[in-house]
Amino acid sequence: MLQLSKKVEYGLIALRHMAMNPRGQVFAAKEIAVKFDISYELLAKVLQKLTKAGVVISTQGMHGGYSLAKKPNELRVSSIISVIEEERPTIAECYAEGGEDCSIFNACTIRKPLGKMQHNLNLLLENTTLEQIV
Amino acid sequence: MLQLSKKVEYGLIALRHMAMNPRGQVFAAKEIAVKFDISYELLAKVLQKLTKAGVVISTQGMHGGYSLAKKPNELRVSSIISVIEEERPTIAECYAEGGEDCSIFNACTIRKPLGKMQHNLNLLLENTTLEQIV
DNA sequence: GTAATATAAGACTGGAATAGTCGTATTTAT
DNA sequence: ATAAATACGACTATTCCAGTCTTATATTAC
Numbered sequence: 001m002l003q004l005s006k007k008v009e010y011g012l013i014a015l016r017h018m019a020m021n022p023r024g025q026v027f028a029a030k031e032i033a034v035k036f037d038i039s040y041e042l043l044a045k046v047l048q049k050l051t052k053a054g055v056v057i058s059t060q061g062m063h064g065g066y067s068l069a070k071k072p073n074e075l076r077v078s079s080i081i082s083v084i085e086e087e088r089p090t091i092a093e094c095y096a097e098g099g100e101d102c103s104i105f106n107a108c109t110i111r112k113p114l115g116k117m118q119h120n121l122n123l124l125l126e127n128t129t130l131e132q133i134v
Numbered sequence: 135m136l137q138l139s140k141k142v143e144y145g146l147i148a149l150r151h152m153a154m155n156p157r158g159q160v161f162a163a164k165e166i167a168v169k170f171d172i173s174y175e176l177l178a179k180v181l182q183k184l185t186k187a188g189v190v191i192s193t194q195g196m197h198g199g200y201s202l203a204k205k206p207n208e209l210r211v212s213s214i215i216s217v218i219e220e221e222r223p224t225i226a227e228c229y230a231e232g233g234e235d236c237s238i239f240n241a242c243t244i245r246k247p248l249g250k251m252q253h254n255l256n257l258l259l260e261n262t263t264l265e266q267i268v
Numbered sequence: 269g270t271a272a273t274a275t276a277a278g279a280c281t282g283g284a285a286t287a288g289t290c291g292t293a294t295t296t297a298t
Numbered sequence: 299a300t301a302a303a304t305a306c307g308a309c310t311a312t313t314c315c316a317g318t319c320t321t322a323t324a325t326t327a328c
């Protein structure tokens with residue numbers, strides 16, 4: 001209930017690890033996976049998404065790996081989640097994309113009132129940056 | 135991601151419906167289910183949990199049903215969720231009961247920093263009462 | 269130029285959680 | 299007695315998620 005997914009957790013762990021080391025340093029996915037006892041394949045996929053989104057820079061080939069593309073204070077948890085999950089974090093289906101498709105959309109009476117909670121959650125996630133997680 | 139379950143949604147819809155009508159009025163589960171186009175059986179189970187927890191009062195038999203046991207401003211979303219899910223809402227496994235069993239508990243580096251987010255989520259859910267959802 | 273070590277990307281699988289259903293017992297007003 | 303309601307547990311179906319596997323590509327070292 002309301003939990004972050006493992007993918008997001010792994011992403012945050014990896015990003016934090018990068019943020020704690022000198023800027024520009026490169027880390028292999030395997031290296032991070034071993035260090036934190038995490039599934040390498042899962043972490044790799046997460047890092048690939050973060051690469052596509054420009055959160056992280058990848059260098060292929062031997063001695064390759066990932067490094068932070070932005071300053072930790074520029075990275076919001078909200079956008080990290082959005083990138084990894086490929087959708088904004090929402091409290092209910094109706095606040096996600098295509099939310100009108102919710103089976104009870106029309107009869108639903110709590111959508112509007114819950115909007116406040118959604119808004120506050122947004123603020124919470126937007127105001128938390130990687131810097132604060134270091 | 136971070137979404138409330140259908141059970142919680144249905145519970146909130148039912149509670150809100152009661153809160154909008156005169157105190158003490160009794161509503162049958164079936165009646166509410168039809169009105170909001172919701173699974174009757176699911177809603178019934180939710181209302182039974184709310185009854186056990188003293189959130190709602192049930193009267194059995196013909197013309198029976200449920201009515202609010204407390205004032206809307208005394209009912210916090212956090213406790214409604216706890217009752218229906220039978221566990222506190224948490225952002226990650228490690229903040230739930232028995233969280234030390236998380237497979238990466240020891241290697242995890244984001245537990246402490248995420249604690250702030252968990253705390254803020256707690257505040258958000260505790261400060262939102264049924265009254266504000268009406 | 270070949271081997272070794274990385275990322276890239278997609279398909280596949282198993283298991284857990286969730287949503288929903290069904291059946292039966294019990295309670296109570298009429 | 300009957301009808302209408304809650305109580306409760308078992309069951310099923312489906313969806314989601316974590317994790318695995320496979321293959322391709324890029325880069326460096328030698």
